[in-house]
Amino acid sequence: MRLYQRLPSFSSVAKGETAVLTFPIGATYDQVVVKHTGVTAAQIKNIKIKVNGKQIATFKHGTDLNKFNDRYQYKLTAGYLDFHFKRDEMKTLLEQRALSLGTSNVFEGADVITSVTIEFDIDAGAAAPVLKAFAYQSDVAPFGICTKNRHVPLAISAGENEIDNIVMAPNTRILAVHVVTAATVDQLKVQRNGATLYDLPTDVIAKLNLANGRNAQADWDSVDFVLEGDIKQAVSCDDVQDFRLTITAADDTVASTPAYLIVEYVSGLAGL
Structure with missing residues (x-):
């Protein structure tokens, strides 16, 4: 079953600071959407996605992330950054969903997930940054491949x-x-x-x-x-x-x- 959830607030949302979004553990994340006002995509820099403190992906800034998404025909909306874990360009639904971020720890033998975060620097030239995050989730699953x-x-x-x-x-x-x-x-x-x-x-x-x-x-x-x-x-x-x-x-x-x-x-x- 698909769920659509508001995520917890970012920490340290201020120009010149590093904002951090911490995901609740247990869900399977297909996509995370970050709404940003008072700061442009280009002013969101050094984007890092981490699992258990280990960096799995990075983008120089929101502009690069948007280019990456547009390349794969993921629809862009002004004022939003999209983090696609489920890869819709794969041929089968099984392959698409296999790449989602499962964070459930109830499956024996699977990686134990203790933390998932998105963090980035907010440029000192930003106006008055405000960030809100939302998640598109699917059935509970362990962390597999990503x-x-x-x-x-x-x-x-x-x-x-x-x-x-x-x-x-x-x-x-x-x-x-x-x-x-x-x-x-x-x-x-x-x-x-x-x-x-x-x-x-x-x-x-x-x-x-x-x-x-x-x-x-x-x-x-x-x-x-x-x-x-x-x-x-x-x-x-x-x-x-x-x-x-x-x-x-x-x-x-x-x-x-x-x-x-x-x-x-x-x-x-x-x-x-």
Whole structure:
């Protein structure tokens, strides 16, 4: 049965402070909605989602979170930030719900969940921040698998840029890698243990993304391994000796142009 609940109040809601929302334990969280007034999405910074104090996902600011959601066609509403744990772009309802955050501790052998929080910094330039949070919940379940992300800071120049420090962890799969930069990216290539998994110009990548229900985002180029909504197509991190992404930037790219990766993973709580 689906429940729609008001969540407890954030702590430390003031400009220049770190606001923290603590989830009640026991429910299964499909989505959490944060209504914000007196502070813009861009002024909500260093967003972190933590389970048992362990960071599972982060976004630089609310603008990045909105871009992430819009990419997957999660509907945006001005004045709200949405945290989607259930992943509606997956092919089957079972796969969608498998990624929800179950926090019940009544299931023998499951991870014991003691805390789930969302925290972020409120920019000192905010006007008069007010935050309210709501949850869309489903049937009680243990914590199983979830989506996580990691950021990889980069500086890219014209021509080929090889990145070989993307984190690999046992019992973990990579769903997608998003390249965020103002530079023009011409080609993306992914190799795993020397085998080429992906090697396409970005105009073809854009066509594939559009054909599979992904919205284009300014300054984002994405290698998405689960375009068909099949979680089994995510790339396994097990037994990986070498994993590298090659970004080919346009000839007019200024040396050391700032960039970063958002790497999406799926794993259990203990992984990554």
